[in-house]
Amino acid sequence: MPDAKGFAAEPRAPEPKALEAKGLESKGLAPAGSNLLFLREEEIRLAQDLLFFAYRDFTNAADLILAELGLGRAHHRALHYIGRNPGISVSELLAILRITKQSLARVLTALVEQGYVAQSPGHADRRQRLLALTQAGQALERRLFERQRERLAAAFREAGGAAVEGFRRVMRGIMDEAGRGYVERSEAAVREPRIRPS
Amino acid sequence: MPDAKGFAAEPRAPEPKALEAKGLESKGLAPAGSNLLFLREEEIRLAQDLLFFAYRDFTNAADLILAELGLGRAHHRALHYIGRNPGISVSELLAILRITKQSLARVLTALVEQGYVAQSPGHADRRQRLLALTQAGQALERRLFERQRERLAAAFREAGGAAVEGFRRVMRGIMDEAGRGYVERSEAAVREPRIRPS
């Protein structure tokens, strides 16, 4: 097996892959001035790389624990959003995750069987099965959370508060309307931490 | 099918899911002062949401075109990194994508058969098959790129240059060493655009 360690190790310096700017001249280096604010192609392509690497390594962080328990990322996502929205209905969860009923059912069945998630009939509408984490579910979700927290906290610390605010603004802009609405409710809590509990 | 439009529509306002802060008091609201810089738990959880939604919607942007051609996201990733590193070897590409040989082989075989990627034996080491996009491959990659560009450019425009710089700093911090090294070479080009081509 190729050792897989070193794609970034070698600076790829002396012979940088022909370095061709052939074909697509459209990157264009801008009409002379207009440095900042101008969205050059390379800036966008870099962002593609950033999203790919950051998301991959971020999700990887919890995989060890999940693998031990025979669970997958889909289970983690469900745990996360149930934990964040205790008492959420199945269809609300489906709308957040944007997967089909069957995809969720498989995951949810496993989580309920293993005692991580509890279902209770809805108060107003008894057709609903409201979902919440059990004690075990909260404990597991916390273990998983801690792994990802380490990564994010380190990145936030290095980057500084202003950068984090910029990160949030850009990420909000990338996602579509629905997600933006969901996330805005959480963002309010972060921005104005004066709503302390009792 | 549940209409899937509205998970963000209802403000979930009047009865916010029992709102339990039970069990895990560790979110702790901080020792009185220390507002900025302090990494509160909610800040991290919000970032989890941002990563999930932004990455999902970002990748979705190109799916329509891919589906028409019977290709998947794995093909897109390969096209992207071959386009960005013309003449890359198979093992270098494997190290970037961090998938197994077989996973890449399936995707690569399809791309070569359909005329999007060309292979040529390595100059120094003839065991290598150096990869590059054909004309058709460049055209397809560009179509896919444009879709994602729209999203990212809009987000960057709304957020402003400073936010974009913060976004990059945070994303770089989230990914691990290997990816950081790879990305740094691209970042140099973005930050100092004075290396204009001839």
Add this chain to the structure above:
DNA sequence: CCGAACAAGTCAACAAGACTGCCCTAACCC
């Protein structure tokens, strides 16, 4: 109060994309 609409669960079947383990060929290099 009845029938349509809805929430949720279920079955069967399928596809993409990742994985493992093993083996092969050709080329490189000591």
Add this chain to the structure above:
DNA sequence: GGGTTAGGGCAGTCTTGTTGACTTGTTCGG
């Protein structure tokens, strides 16, 4: 010449997504 490396290939598995059709309760409007 022999061990290592680059790449390819085969066989089988797993997770997570998909579709479509059907059932069982429950709600709600006419």
